[in-house]
Amino acid sequence: MKLFTSTFAALALFVAAANGLDLVTQTEVSLPSQASQVGEVSPYNAEQVQQNDASQADQDDTNQADQEQQNNANQANQADQAQQNDANQADQAQQNDASQVNQAQQNDASQANQADQVQQDDTCTLTGTYVEGTNVTHCSSIVIDSLSVPAGVMLDLTNVTDGTSIKFQGTTTFGQKKWAGPLIKLTGKDLSVTGPGTLDGLGSWYWPQGQNITRPVFFRLSNVANSKLSGFTIKNMPVRTFSILSSNYTTISGLTIDSRAGNGSAKNTDGFDLSRNNHITITGNKIYNQDDCLAMQSSTNTIFSNNYCCGGHGISIGSLGGNAVNQSTTVQGLVVEDNTIVNSDNGLRIKTIIGLKGLVNNITYINNKLVNVKHAIVMHSDYNKTKGGYSGIPSGLVKITNIKIDGLFGTATNLYNILANPNVVSNWSFTNIAVNATNIGNCTGGPSNVQY
Numbered sequence: 001m002k003l004f005t006s007t008f009a010a011l012a013l014f015v016a017a018a019n020g021l022d023l024v025t026q027t028e029v030s031l032p033s034q035a036s037q038v039g040e041v042s043p044y045n046a047e048q049v050q051q052n053d054a055s056q057a058d059q060d061d062t063n064q065a066d067q068e069q070q071n072n073a074n075q076a077n078q079a080d081q082a083q084q085n086d087a088n089q090a091d092q093a094q095q096n097d098a099s100q101v102n103q104a105q106q107n108d109a110s111q112a113n114q115a116d117q118v119q120q121d122d123t124c125t126l127t128g129t130y131v132e133g134t135n136v137t138h139c140s141s142i143v144i145d146s147l148s149v150p151a152g153v154m155l156d157l158t159n160v161t162d163g164t165s166i167k168f169q170g171t172t173t174f175g176q177k178k179w180a181g182p183l184i185k186l187t188g189k190d191l192s193v194t195g196p197g198t199l200d201g202l203g204s205w206y207w208p209q210g211q212n213i214t215r216p217v218f219f220r221l222s223n224v225a226n227s228k229l230s231g232f233t234i235k236n237m238p239v240r241t242f243s244i245l246s247s248n249y250t251t252i253s254g255l256t257i258d259s260r261a262g263n264g265s266a267k268n269t270d271g272f273d274l275s276r277n278n279h280i281t282i283t284g285n286k287i288y289n290q291d292d293c294l295a296m297q298s299s300t301n302t303i304f305s306n307n308y309c310c311g312g313h314g315i316s317i318g319s320l321g322g323n324a325v326n327q328s329t330t331v332q333g334l335v336v337e338d339n340t341i342v343n344s345d346n347g348l349r350i351k352t353i354i355g356l357k358g359l360v361n362n363i364t365y366i367n368n369k370l371v372n373v374k375h376a377i378v379m380h381s382d383y384n385k386t387k388g389g390y391s392g393i394p395s396g397l398v399k400i401t402n403i404k405i406d407g408l409f410g411t412a413t414n415l416y417n418i419l420a421n422p423n424v425v426s427n428w429s430f431t432n433i434a435v436n437a438t439n440i441g442n443c444t445g446g447p448s449n450v451q452y
Contacts, residue, residue, distance in 0.1 A: 127170075130155060141165045144172055144197065149183065151175030158187040158222070168197030168232045174216075176205040181216025182243065189225045195232030203236035207265040215239040215268075221247050230254040236261055240270040241289070248278040257287045260311065266290045271309070274299040276327050282307065292316040293341070298358075301333040309339060314346035314373070317363065319383045321356025321398055329358035329398075337366040341373055347412060347435075348405065349378035352398035353385050360400045370410030375417040376435045377405065379446070382419055394421040394445055402427045409434040414441035421445055 124139035130149045136142055137159050149155050149172065157166065166186075174183045183201060186193070199218070206215050215238040224247040234241055235258040242252070252272070259266040271287040274280060277299040286308045287293045293309030296302065296317045304315065315336055322329035341347050347370045350360060370376055381394035400420065406429070415437035428447045 132156075136160055136164075139164065141167075143167050143169065146170030146197075147172040149174045151177035152179050154182060155184045158185050160186075160188045160191065162189040162191075164188065164191055166191065166193045168193075168195050168199065171198045171200055173200045173202060176202055176238075177216075178214045179216055180214055181218070181238075182220035183216050183218050185220045185222060187221075187223050189227065191224065191227035193227070193229040193232075195230070198233040198235060200235055201237045203238045203259060203266060203269070204261060206238040207262050207267070211267050217243045219243070221245065221250070223247060224250050226250065228253070232256075233258065235259065237266075237269050237289075239268050240273050240291075241287075242270075242272045244272065244274045244277055244280060246276045247280065250279075251281040251283065253282075253284045255285045257285065257289060259290060260288045262290055264290060269312075270295050271312070272304075273297065274302065277302070281305075286310075287312070293344075294336075296320075296331045296334060298328050298330050299334075300330070302331075303335050303337070305335070305337045305339065307339045308342070309344065310342040312344050314341050314344045314349050314378075315339065315368075316346070316349040316351065317360055318349075318351040319353050319385055320351070320360065321353030321358045321385075321395075323357065325357050325359050329356070330361075331363070332359065332361045334363045335366070336364070336368060338368065340369045340371065341410075342371040343373075345374050346378045346417075347373045347376040347408070347410075349375075349380075350400060350403075351378070351380045351383040352395060352400070353383050354381070354391055354393065354395040356395070356397060358398040360398065360403075362402045363404070365405045365408065367407035370408065370412050370435060373410070373412040375414045375441065376408065376410075376412040376437060377415065377430075378417045379403075380417070380419050381421050381424070381445070390419070392419070394419055396421040396423050399424045399426075401425065404429045405431070405433065407432040411435070412437045414439045416441035416443045418443045418446050422447070 122138065122140040123143070124136055124141070125143040125145055126134065126147050127145040128148065130147050130153065132150075132153045133156070136157070138161075140161060140163070142160065142164060144166065146169070147155070152175070160166070184199070201216075201218055206213065217239060218234060218237040218241045220243045222245045227250045229250070229252045231254045233256040237257070237259055241257050257271050259269040262269070266289070268291050269289040270291045271285075271289050271293045272282055273295045275297045279301045280299060281303040282294070283303065283305045284307065288310045289312045292313045292315070293307065294304050294315045297320060309315065317331050317334070320329060320331060336348065348365055348368065350363075352358060352360070379400065380390055381398060381400070382391045383389075384391045412435050415433070415435055419442070422445045425445065425447050428450045430450055
């Protein structure tokens, strides 16, 4: 290797001399030996290795730092993501809550609308031709408007809901047929039955056929409680108008009952027939009929006041009597006050059936007026139900006690028509009697304390 160097230097000098160049002393440059390349590490290489190691270390540190920063950043991002998720979840929860609230409000509104619809649906109108068995149990308000009820069919108001309001408007008619009726039947509590409609029984078909055919009762109240009937008209009844049974705390007021079209042929068209009731008030009505304005078969604590009775048989207790003294054969606690009785056979009347038992007790008549009445005060204990008249032989099985008349005035043909059994009558009091009567009439069997 040294030979190669010397030869190379000599050659260089020769070339330079040949070219006329100045010779400049050259510094010998020795190339590293093969051994150095193989077995030794030069300072240059060591430094390079150290630099490489340092660079690698720096790179590793940098990478580690970057990785840590990246990890931290990732963790931060994850935390941010978690916070974002929490926020999203919170927002979603709030949205869900709001949605639930809105849904609940919508449901409430829907229910309210449904309630309004139900309220609207609960008002039922019956018009046209009535169909037997029509269901009105779901109706809180019933309007009966110009209804036509077929012959032999009952207008059924027995299954109405308690508290139902029933209104008659227009004219409702009932087809003619020989049957017992009733044409209308009402049952229930807390009912309100009002007008201004008219119920027409078309009685002119029945009346000329006489009293021996079967005729329908018009309006039956059965087990009615805490109710009011007012403000409508019933006309042309085939026979009795109201049959009131087993009812209590009910008021009937402001009605017009009219069979004047019968002109004397509308027999047995009683206004009000009462049996087994308690606390019934009948007040402020106008009754034009051809039988009893009021007929009390039995009942307790009844008020009949401020009514106008025309063309019939007056205000009556009876005919009364049965197999035993019980609820069905007792009239007790009746007050008849401030009524006007016009063009009637009788004013105030009590009649009991021969051979049967019963009780008439605690009856008070106050300030009633008579106009053109045949018999002002009638009390008979000899009614023959089979033959339909007075037998002349008073029964001793029905007690008539505690009878008070205080204030009776007006005009009559006969003041008295009394035939009683003295063994079963007691404690009668007649005061303030100012009836302008043509005749005193007959008084037999009354209590000895009564001043006629």
